[in-house]
Amino acid sequence: MAAHLSYGRVNLNVLREAVRRELREFLDKCAGSKAIVWDEYLTGPFGLIAQYSLLKEHEVEKMFTLKASRLPAADVKNIIFFVRPRLELMDIIAENVLSEDRRGPARDFHILFVPRRSLLCEQRLKDLGVLGSFIHREEYSLDLIPFDGDLLSMESEGAFKECYLESDQTCLYHAAKGLMTLQALYGTIPQIFGKGECARQVANMMIRMKREFTGSQNSVFPVFDNLLLLDRNVDLLTPLATQLTYEGLIDEIYGIQNSYVKLPPEKFAPKKQGDGGKDLPTEAKKLQLNSAEELYAEIRDKNFNAVGSVLSKKAKVISAAFEERHNAKTVGEIKQFVSQLPHMQAARGSLANHTSIAELIKDVTTSEDFFDKLTVEQEFMSGIDTDKVNGYIEDCIAQKHSLIKVLRLVCLQSVCNSGLKQKVLDYYKREILQTYGYEHILTLHNLEKAGLLKPQIGGRNNYPTIRKTLRLWMDDVNEQNPTDISYVYSGYAPLSVRLAQLLARPGWRSIEEVLRILPGPHFEERQPLPTGLQKKRQPGENRVTLIFFLGGVTFAEVAALRFLSQLEDGGTEYVIATTKLMNGATWMESLMEKLV
């Protein structure tokens, strides 16, 4: 079971169980043996809530990925398509179904849309002449997926683009639905705070949905004290900077997907003597990263510079524990030692893995280029030389470093200068188009529309005001024993988390001026509770805040919030929800125009 989901202040296993139950119910509706045809994107998120064994218990005998042309043969009664509601997938499904009809015994087709049925998609199926072939067409509202004891994600990769570029509110609607599900399970959240256009809309939808359900009064005792809805475009800066926590760096360098990471296998090869490096494994090493692993839970949120010392301390503790065997004299002592062996061996394996990962990361962080890049980022964030063409960025373009890296830096400079001077912007644009191709003009426009790369208007730079008021740049940062959230970026305190921190204490009234500079409205709503459900907080008892990042959140921000949760006199514990776990690179990628 997913025990790590229940360690937190809020037991997220309850949610996981609820979605598993719903899945079982659907599977049982399609009686008989089945094959599932998967939209490949969904397998990752589904893996977090169900394993193959669960599906097998419900007569799923075969699984395939959704591919054009024919379905592979499978001797089953039901074929079920698990798909996101996307038009291009409907075309593939239709092809599958049509080529199926011509041969063999008839089978029952079903479609499960995740997270929602789409009229548009069903229309497309109808146009293609296959809509009638499906017996069950249903939806599976897998809106929020529990990733860890304090972390939920919708894993909707297009969310930011849809919300801020295309103004499509569908994913906000899903967010609101996800929040309604949470409230059904964990009680009505009495207070809602928010900042940003999308936050406002989600709050509106929630209030409206609640009004529609007036018939049934929610009788669950509320677990959350308040909800904070935050638009990603209130803080465009944070994801652009390179995350410097352990987990953040793993994500930056190797990419964490649905809590798994794939690593180069060389470092994980079992060491055999006299085997001069032959037969190195060639397949990537895949590891799951979550708090179920004790050591990982301890180090993931630390600044990377503080990870080495923890690992070496652990190594000493473990070897000391193994040494204990020499002291075990009596049968009882030996027995006790042996009973601890499995745990010790697991700890040793975990330590070996993370030592290898840390070595891999160190190779990157100690490189000259990483240092140069970090220097430039930190200069920008502390407000140095943001208004002229940067030599390092120029060099990156000249050496044709990845376009994503270049865009990320240019956007960071733009955000830290409230937009670039026209001349500087034009210069970067020309260099980028000449080096990477003119078609990227479309991408540049997307970035401009999202507010990431734009000309400065009226020659006013607001960033210094924001930086100073919110104390976004801290010169004296302690990476080993942090006293402030700025440790996650070695100096820069993520704006989004600062807003959360200030809301908890002393309240947003103290930063009205900055809130007006940041985009979108800020607001507060109350959802009245019947007297029986009103909470009387014990002295010293922490509040629980659900913070929802609309448009994505980074691991470094998650780390900063966990840091606040753990502060002794913090007073607030956070559960974090988002549309997508992301980093600067995946973010830029989602905003780039798909080139055929």
Added chain:
Amino acid sequence: MNRTKVDEEEYWNSSKFKAFTFDDEDDELSQLKESKRAVNSLRDFVDDDDDDDLERVSWTGEPVGRRTRLGSFQSLSDALTDTPAKSYAPELGRPKGEFRDYSNDWSPSDTVRRLRKGKVCSLERFRSLQDKLLLLEEAVSMHDGNVITAVLIFLKRTLSKEVLFRELEVRQVALRHLIHFLKEIGDQKLLLDLFRFLDRTEELALSHYREHLSIQDPEKRKEFLKTCIGLPFSVEDAAHIQDHYTLLERQIIIEANDRHLESAGQTEIFRKHPRKASILNMPLVTTLFYSCFYHYTEPEGTFSSPVNLKKTFKIPDKQYVLTALAARAKLRAWHDVDALFTTKNWLGYTKKRAPIGFHRVVEILYKNNAPVQILQEYVNLVEDVDTKLNLATKFKCHDVVIDTCRDLKDRQQLLAYRSKVDKGSAEEEKIDAILSSTQIRWKN
């Protein structure tokens, strides 16, 4: 290994087709055998003639009673019994006559509520413009993109373009959904009409330009890009679009010519260094590199000459020198490299000058495996002494290190460097000679 695992293994081994499973949580190492990405090979879903198709479209429009297909059947029975969408089961064998749309008097809010629950209901009863707009407003107020899109398709089918555009212009949320929807289904024609109507000229231009990406044939793509010139882009962008066209035009000429030269087998450079890929659709800087590689000595008059490219596209000096240097160094044409940085003043004296800084020159030369003598020459030209020493040490230009230490009268550093050179080498001898020299006044 537990039992489930053995079962699973059996499953995998017995399964003829590529399939996969989730990782079991207690299974640390992935057992996933993922099939190759299916989604990558998605065919383009943009139809050319979807305008007509959409006219036929309706899950809402068609009288429901006429539906005979199985799928619609369920939804219908669902609509009749008003059970929650999730609990319906196939109800076959009911006489067709029973399936009639009973509620002709659903209000806009009832209708929208039903649509939100994924139930079938006819929108045809919303006949007047006013009713249709009420329906749209209700859908918008629910924020459910799915339903908004459904209503928009109904409006698109039943309203004239002019009326639709006019009404949406004052309903921004719905308008944005329509734009998104048109992009999604690839209805470029209506989208462009809409932008024109809204006077969103830049979006219109970009949207038109975007289409070139789906044109594979270079000649056709070029012709298409030509139609983009003169569209209402910003001044800066207009220049880039023009350049894009000009570049592809050039590339087509160069490609035809070089392919011919290469296959004829008479030209040395192509024989020695066969082309790895076509130059078509490559970025400008890549094209310049190509041209510096294969056509370096050509006179300015030819389309493929680097100088011509530099002029036509106003490539800055820095960019030009960097690219030429990389290309010539790759060919180990050290004379060309030398010439790139040699300037003559009016008295005829030559002088070395690099707009990109000699430290960069050295880095690029090193990357291209330039011999030490060549590297040394350029390391010596680096002005900043510290940088020079660093580079010389990094690239093992012993003479430069030794001479620089001597010039700096830095005995300690020279001593330290002595341990880095090979025993008994010429460098060691040179260092020893300097260290024992009485002419130098060491500073340490």
